[in-house]
Amino acid sequence: MRSFQPFSQQGFARILAETRTHFPLSPGLISIEQLKSIDGYSAFFNFPFPPTYSDMEINEYSLEWNLPEKKKDKALFTSFTLSSQPFYPSYISCNISSDDFTNYVETFISLPEQHKQIFTLPLSWIDSPFIDEVIKKDVSLIVLTGLPSLFNNQRKLTEALVSIRTKLPPDIALYLPGHISPEIYSFLVYTGIDFFDNSIAYFTSKKGYFLTSKGTFSLQNHPSCYCKDCMSSPPNIFGHNEMILKNNLAEIRFALNSGTLRSLVEQDIHNSVTFAAALRQIDRNYSSAFRLRTPVLSSSPIKCIGEESLFRPEITEFRERVKNRFVPDSNSKIIVLLPCSARKPYSFSRSHMFFRKAVKEGIGKFRSILSELIITSPLAVVPRELESIYPAKSYDIPVAGLWNNEEIEVTSSLLLEILSKYSSDTTIINHTYGEGYSNIIETIRTEIPNRILSTSQESSPTSNESLSNLTLALKEIVSDSQNVQIQGRPTIMKHLQAVADYQFGRGVGKKLFSGIIKIKGKYPRDRQIFREKEHIANLRSTDGFLTILPQHAQEIVSLSYNNLEFGDERVSGSNIYAPGCLNADKRIHPNDDILVVFNNQVIATGTAVVSGEDMNNMTSGILARVKKKHKVKK
C-alpha cells in the first residue's frame, strides 16, 4: 500500500493526500532541517547534524511528515527513511555508473518494507527498465536528481518530465530537490512534480538575493515588501524568502482545488522564455497525455489570454469531441454561422437575442431544419446544442477582432470537418463580419460544394441591415424549396442528444432520448428529464452535463466510453478502490460520470477521481466516488 493517494487531477498535477487520513500533503514544500516553526511545510528532513562519532551507526535519515497531531496515529506512515542512495550522481555517464545503479536497485528491492518508501532516481536512469521493478514495490516518493541541468533545454526537459510521469502511477510522488525558483513551481507541478524544498531560501538569503513570486532580485535593488520579516530591523531576508516559497505553493494548491491551475501556469510561464517554450512543446507533442488527465466536466472559468490557450487540454479535447462525437440532425437544411458573444451561454447575450428574433421571423415554424454553429476562438466551432456545457459556457477571451494564422487554421479545419457531416445540399448562411471571419469562410469556400450566402458582409451582424438580410435569406430558402414538408427533431431533443454524445460517447444520445421527452424544473435548479413519463436523468445547471440514473444507464452500457469494470456484483461503501477495478476505459477523464459495470450490468454510477489510464496503473487508493447504486428488487 502506498502512502499517498491522488485527489483531483489536472494534467500531471495532483493533490496527493495521506492514504489513511486523507490529509493533503502535495504539492508541498520540504524543509531541509527541523525549523522552529514548520507551518506551511509538508515535511522536514531529520538528519543528525553535524555527523559525529555517536551517530556513526545510523545509516538512515528520515523525512518526517507534517501531519496534525490528531491524525498521526491513524496515518500509514508519519515518516520515511532515506536508507540508501545510488553512489554516482546523475551527471556521471551511464557506462561508469551502470553497475552501481543495478546494485542500488537490487539493494533497494531487498530492503524491508518500511524502508522502501523513498527511491532516488538520477536523471540519466529515467528510461531504465529497472524502474518498473521498483514501481511494483510500494515505493511512495521518488527523488528525481539531475533535472535542473535541463532547465535551459526545453525539449529535453519536457521529454524527461513526460517520460517519467507517464511511467509512474499517479500515487507515487516526485520530489525535485535543489534550488528551484518559485516562479516556475506552477509549471513543474503541472508536469507532475509534487515536492520542492526550501534550500533556495538558504542559498539566496546568504548570497543577497530577494525572492518574489515574479522573479529573483538582488538585495540592493528589489521591489519593496511590507511583510513582517522585511519590516523588522534588520530585515529577516530568510524569513521573507521562505514565505514566498510557501505562498507560491499555497497559491498552486488553491488553483488545483478550484480547477484553475492551467490558467496559473499560463500566467507564470511568462516569467521565463524557456518555460514558455516548454509549455508549447508539451501542448504540441504530448497533448494527449495531458488531455486524458484534464477534467472535461468542470465549472471553473477558463481565461484564454495568451497564445498558449489555443491548445489548452480542455479546449483541444472540446474540439476533438465536437469533431468525433457531434452528430448533426440529418434533417438540417440550413446552417447559420454566427459570431460568438462575450456573455455565456451565447443565447443569454444581447446580440444572440437579436439573431434569434431575426431567425424566428425568417424561418417561422420550420425551426427544426436549422442548425446554428457559433464560430469562436479558441474553441473554433460551438454547435448551438453544446453552448451550455463546459468549456463553451465558461471561457473568456480578450476580443480585438484580430485572428492570428494559427487560430484561422484551427477554426477553419474544424469547421470543414463539421460541415462535411451535413448533406451537400444544405445551404450555409454566413452571418459573421470582419476580416478574421471572412478569412475562415474564404478558406472553406473552395473545399465544400455547399451554397454559401453572406448576410452580414457590409456591416456588423447586429445592425438592422444585416439582421433583415438574415431574415430575408431564410424566408427565401424556406419558401422556394421542398423542405417545407420535413419535420425535424425539437430543439430540446437535439440539445440533450448532443450533450449525451459529448459526455458518454457517440450514439448514446439517440439511444437514451427518443420518444416523448419532457423537462421539468427551472434554472438554477437541476432539471429533471422524463421519457415516457419516467424519470431517467437530470441536467445539471452547474456544468450543463447529465446525471443518468443507474437503472437507465444499463441502456447505454455498450455504447458508453466511461465504463469501469468492477470485480464484484455489489459495491459496498461509497468509494471504488483500486483493487476492485478490473479494467477502466482509457477514455475516462477525472471528474467524469462513470458507469460501474459487473458482467455487463451497471451496478452503480460514480464520479471518477483520476483518469482511466491511471486507474489501471494504481494498486491502492480511491479511483472513483459512488454516486448512486442500482438497487435490484429481489
Next chain:
Amino acid sequence: MKINKSLAEEILKIRESTLPTRKHSRKVTHWKENHRLRSGEGEALVFILPTKGCSWALAKSGGCSICGYIYDNPQESNFDMIVSSIKNTLRRTIEEGKFSIKVFTSGSFLDERELPLEIQTSIIQEIAKYDQIEEVVLESRPEYITDKILQNLAKNIEMSKIEIAIGLESANNRILKNSINKGFFWEDFEKSAIRVLSSGAKVKPYLLFKPPFVSEYDSIKDVLQSVSKVVSLGIDTVSINAMSIHRGTLLSEVFEEKLYRSPWLWSLHVICKEIKQKYPEIRIICDIVAGGKERGAHNCGTCDSEIIRKIQKFTLTQNIDELEEEMLCNCKEEWKSFLVLEKINISDYLHVPYLEK
C-alpha cells in the same frame, strides 16, 4: 576487482591528453616550515624530488581521479643531481633544534622504478648523519613497502625515526574503487601498515576529505570512520587532507561543469574537533592546500582566513581549545543547508539557473 573499469578509462583519457605537456627536467625544490613533531613543536624541511613520478599515475589504469601531481614531475630524472642537491641543502639548513625531514617525490619514495634502491640508500645515509633530525617522512603506496625495502632502511637509519606516509585516502573500499581509482583496498594498506609498525617505524595515513561523487556530509562520516579504523591498527598520526582541485584531472572536469564544490572549512573544523574529542592521543595534521581559494577548501570568503588560522594553530599545538573559540559567521547556516541538500541530491545543487541571468 579493485578497479572500476569504466571510471579508469575515463581518467586515462584525460591523463593521456595532459601528460605530454610535462617538462623534461627540473631541480630539487625544498622549503622550511613550522611543524608539529611527536616531541613537540619544531621545524620541517621539505624536499620535492624530481623523479619521473608515481608509477600508478603513469600506468594504464590512469591513476587517481583527483591527482595532478604527476604533471609537475619531469619526464626524465638525474639521480646524481638529486643526491648532491639534498646533501648541500641539509648542510646549509640544519641548525640547532628539532627537525623533521620530509622527502616527497609526488610518487612513492620506496618504489624502485622511481628511485633505484642505491639512490634511496644514499639519501637516507645523508639524512642519518644529522642527530637534530628526529623524524624522516617518506611517502609510498603500500605495494612498495616490502620486507626487503624495510630491511634496507633499517641498515642505514634508526627505524623509530622513520615515518612512512601512505595515501590511504579512505578506509572504505567502495570510495577507493569507485571515486578515487586508487588501485588498492583497505586490506592492502592494513598489511603494509602492520609490516611497517612491526619494523619499528611509524605510519602516517593520509585521509582525503571530500573525494568526488561523495557528498560532503558522507565524507565527514567517512573520515571519522576511517580514523577509527586506522587507530585500531595502533597508528598514532593521521593527516586530514581537504580536497584541492588539480588541473588535468577528472575532478577538475567535474568542477568546471559546476558539479563539485570544494569542501567547506566548517566541515574541517568539525572533523578536527570530533576526532580530537574521541581520540585525544592522536596527532592530527590538517594542512589546508589552497585554503580560501575556489579550488581549495573555502567558506564564504569573509571568515576563511580566520578559520584557516585556527586550524593551523590547532595542528601545531594539538590543543582542542584552539577550535573551541566562538567564531560565528552567518555562512554557517548556508553550510548546514548545503550539506543536507548535497546529501539528498549530489549533483546539481550548484545549478541555479534563475540567479544567473
